[in-house]
Amino acid sequence: MRRLLVLVLSAMLASTGTAAANEQVVGGERASIQANPWAVYLVDDRGAQFCGGTIVAPSKVLTAAHCALGRSPRELKVVAGREDKQDRRAGVTADVTKIWIHKQYVAADEGEDIAVLTLRDALPYEPLPFAELSDRALYQPGTMLRALGWGRTSENGKTSRFLMQASVPVLPDEFCVDTYPQFVKADMFCAGYEGGKVDTCQGDSGGPIVVDGKLVGVTSWGEGCARRNKPGVYVRISRYARDLHSVVDASPLDH
Numbered sequence: 457m458r459r460l461l462v463l464v465l466s467a468m469l470a471s472t473g474t475a476a477a478n479e480q481v482v483g484g485e486r487a488s489i490q491a492n493p494w495a496v497y498l499v500d501d502r503g504a505q506f507c508g509g510t511i512v513a514p515s516k517v518l519t520a521a522h523c524a525l526g527r528s529p530r531e532l533k534v535v536a537g538r539e540d541k542q543d544r545r546a547g548v549t550a551d552v553t554k555i556w557i558h559k560q561y562v563a564a565d566e567g568e569d570i571a572v573l574t575l576r577d578a579l580p581y582e583p584l585p586f587a588e589l590s591d592r593a594l595y596q597p598g599t600m601l602r603a604l605g606w607g608r609t610s611e612n613g614k615t616s617r618f619l620m621q622a623s624v625p626v627l628p629d630e631f632c633v634d635t636y637p638q639f640v641k642a643d644m645f646c647a648g649y650e651g652g653k654v655d656t657c658q659g660d661s662g663g664p665i666v667v668d669g670k671l672v673g674v675t676s677w678g679e680g681c682a683r684r685n686k687p688g689v690y691v692r693i694s695r696y697a698r699d700l701h702s703v704v705d706a707s708p709l710d711h
Contacts, residue, residue, distance in 0.1 A: 484622035487604055489539035494584035495604050495619060495664055496536040498523060505541060505615065508605045508663025509534060510671050512586055514578035516704045519662030520674050521561040524571040529553055536579050539619045541606060551576040556703050564677040567643035569691050572703045586671040587694040594672050595645055597628045601667045603675065607659025615659045624648045627687055635685055643695055645673065648687030656688040657681030665690050
């Protein structure tokens with residue numbers, strides 16, 4: 457079962473040297489950090505990228521709970537404004553001072569897979585608004601979403617050097633329940649194609665799923681990457697809007 461997810465991405469990666477010669481990269485394309493300034497990635501205390509995130513306020517980053525669980529603030533940093541992970545001159549690396557994890561979180565496939573990182577300093581990049589309870593239309597089956605990240609380019613492949621994006625449609629809840637019996641409709645949604653081929657995969661957990669200028673999902677879990685009838689499962693952000701506002705809108709001294 458997938459716990460860290462990453463975008464399964466495009467043939468562009470073959471020319472960058474980030475994908476092995478026998479990998480079949482799938483369904484994505486390079487994305488510009490200028491067009492997606494709120495997209496960030498998380499690095500561990502060795503500087504290795506392992507998850508994604510979204511700037512939702514100048515000093516707040518929304519990510520998945522399973523990306524932050526068991527880590528102290530000093531064990532992770534946020535890299536913002538950097539499209540190419542190898543370009544150390546671009547963007548900024550921000551220190552984390554506090555970690556909020558939803559109090560009911562147990563495991564990604566049980567729901568509540570959200571966390572908010574408070575940063576020492578405000579980031580100089582535009583935040584992305586997140587979906588509210590009233591945004592039900594954004595989750596209608598067939599709605600095309602964009603998933604972004606720097607993660608693996610195939611189920612057993614290497615992570616991407618560059619920010620990538622892929623388009624996936626929201627699938628009916630009934631299909632998600634049939635596919636994953638543990639699926640919780642109130643807390644999650646799934647997106648992808650029944651035939652597979654375009655998906656998220658290991659390394660992009662916590663990253664943004666967006667539509668109409670709003671963050672509607674966080675990459676959470678699934679089975680394998682781009683497998684037939686095994687779509688990615690994402691946090692239904694609107695379900696947690698009230699909890700998120702209590703953290704994101706609070707003074708840094710409050711959380």
